[in-house]
Amino acid sequence: xxxxxxxxxxxxxxxxxxxxxxxxxxxxxxxxxxxxxxxxxxxxxxxxxxxxxxxxxxxxxxxxxxxxxxxxxxxxxxxxxxxxxxxxxxxxxxxxxxxxxxxxxxxxxxxxxxxx
Amino acid sequence: xxxxxxxxxxxxxxxxxxxxxxxxxxxxxxxxxxxxxxxxxxxxxxxxxxxxxxxxxxxxxxxxxxxxxxxxxxxxxxxxxxxxxxxxxxxxxxxxxxxxxxxxxxxxxxxxxx
Numbered sequence: 001x002x003x004x005x006x007x008x009x010x011x012x013x014x015x016x017x018x019x020x021x022x023x024x025x026x027x028x029x030x031x032x033x034x035x036x037x038x039x040x041x042x043x044x045x046x047x048x049x050x051x052x053x054x055x056x057x058x059x060x061x062x063x064x065x066x067x068x069x070x071x072x073x074x075x076x077x078x079x080x081x082x083x084x085x086x087x088x089x090x091x092x093x094x095x096x097x098x099x100x101x102x103x104x105x106x107x108x109x110x111x112x113x114x115x116x
Numbered sequence: 117x118x119x120x121x122x123x124x125x126x127x128x129x130x131x132x133x134x135x136x137x138x139x140x141x142x143x144x145x146x147x148x149x150x151x152x153x154x155x156x157x158x159x160x161x162x163x164x165x166x167x168x169x170x171x172x173x174x175x176x177x178x179x180x181x182x183x184x185x186x187x188x189x190x191x192x193x194x195x196x197x198x199x200x201x202x203x204x205x206x207x208x209x210x211x212x213x214x215x216x217x218x219x220x221x222x223x224x225x226x227x228x229x230x
């Protein structure tokens with residue numbers, strides 16, 4: 001398919017473990033976003049990549065969260081020393097053009113993370 | 117900083133009823149406004165968006181929204197809902213300057229009864 005894909009679809013981990021979540025954006029999309037959706041906080045922005053520019057990390061909730069985007073395509077969100085409050089659905093989105101505010105963001109199906 | 121308020125958290129309607137979901141935003145400059153929908157078990161999809169021009173925007177599946185600048189509002193409407201419109205609806209905003217990520221409202225869960 002041509003949409004945004006994410007893996008795994010579900011991840012259950014124990015408190016204190018590290019997890020990696022993967023996002024494959026739509027081919028040719030230069031912008032990539034991570035959000036998370038949780039019961040208590042709704043949909044909130046985490047980090048944004050645009051081409052070769054430095055990422056906007058202003059939404060990351062703590063230094064346990066990091067993300068990288070290799071080769072301008074695939075992105076990995078890493079959460080170190082997971083806590084129960086990290087349980088959420090992590091959503092990835094991508095958009096086509098050079099970071100215009102009017103661009104449509106296309107969302108993936110998300111990774112449901114459960115921290116026991 | 118920008119923010120979005122959706123005051124209706126849960127709406128229950130019968131089929132064929134008219135729908136209006138409220139969305140108010142707070143931002144000091146030019147905004148771009150979006151409505152996204154999340155059907156049960158599916159990912160977020162764009163319903164419609166406004167960035168300039170005609171303040172009445174038409175989207176997919178018969179939805180429309182009107183941007184009223186003086187009221188900082190972007191309400192979503194549909195004249196006659198169907199059972200298949202059961203979903204969660206999110207209003208979102210991006211300002212013309214600053215961060216390029218969406219700021220979402222808390223969402224409105226719509227339940228349409230047959």
